[in-house]
């Protein structure tokens with residue numbers, strides 16, 4: 001297994017058999033792969049939402065290959081500094097207010113400025129930091145996603161204000177930034193807002209002495225020539241694919257195994273039913289493994305019969321509805337699997353993207369929930 005080789009960060013949080021093993025080496029591999037897609041670019045590894053559910057402290061040793069880290073939460077930035085991260089940290093939504101800005105200055109965080117009020121707050125406060133705070137400023141432009149950012153017609157005035165701060169306080173060269181809406185989609189050329197259109201709009205607004213930041217994971221993998229000087233991959237670092245190809249097709253390695261064990265075995269006759277709502281009826285006599293993981297543990301309740309699950313290293317199928325803290329799998333064809341057999345919900349055998357797809361969601365949502373449910 002590529003991911004279980006080398007150093008792992010193991011978490012067995014409770015007496016119930018639930019295991020989250022994080023592989024910093026896989027993250028390092030994924031960073032190098034993304035950097036190779038866009039040589040010369042500066043890579044900001046996005047670690048918001050507690051490193052997409054992997055745990056900031058557990059992934060940090062794999063992140064050294066990144067040039068900067070990006071997140072939203074000032075508490076996360078404080079933890080990263082405490083853990084010894086000395087390279088830049090970018091607050092991807094900027095400061096949420098006066099106190100947040102003071103914290104950001106204390107932690108030497110770089111800042112996204114997505115609105116005039118954020119820019120004015122910085123302009124009025126920066127003097128109070130007495131030249132000790134020299135953040136790189138990222139002006140965010142709304143190029144069609146209509147979520148955050150300066151409207152194109154307001155960008156030049158934002159640029160003028162930032163240039164004034166840069167020269168007065170000797171700040172590093174600023175960055176014009178935007179976020180893509182459809183870079184993950186192989187039908188994107190039919191979308192009203194394409195990666196090419198967003199890219200060209202940003203580049204037309206960018207002064208020559210400014211840098212650019214555009215690429216999320218999807219753009220860095222699928223449209224690397226449009227990703228800009230500073231790329232901001234998130235999901236791909238963790239070995240889940242933004243699409244349209246699979247993680248394996250991109251060469252990405254999963255950075256986490258989420259596992260449990262079989263705690264009971266049922267022998268059911270053909271025609272008997274399993275679980276709530278009697279959703280699954282055994283077509284033939286079957287052995288059913290009961291696994292100590294349910295939706296309270298972050299497994300998606302919408303997973304249908306047939307969703308892949310690995311038992312004792314072999315892929316089999318989920319049968320019956322997910323309970324709060326249990327799920328049931330068909331182990332008729334895995335005679336060696338009994339009580340105590342290891343079960344992988346997602347990781348290096350069953351991809352999180354396969355479970356997500358079957359359940360009508362995306363790997364992002366499943367990963368973000370994994371660790372948070374297991375920290376006490």
Ligand SMILES: *Cc1c(COP(=O)(O)O)cnc(C)c1O
Pocket residue numbers: 046048092179215216217218232233234235236242
């Ligand atoms: C979350 C985020 C990213 C990373 O996106 P992925 O799809 O996970 O690669 C990049 N930029 C910003 C501003 C983000 O908020």
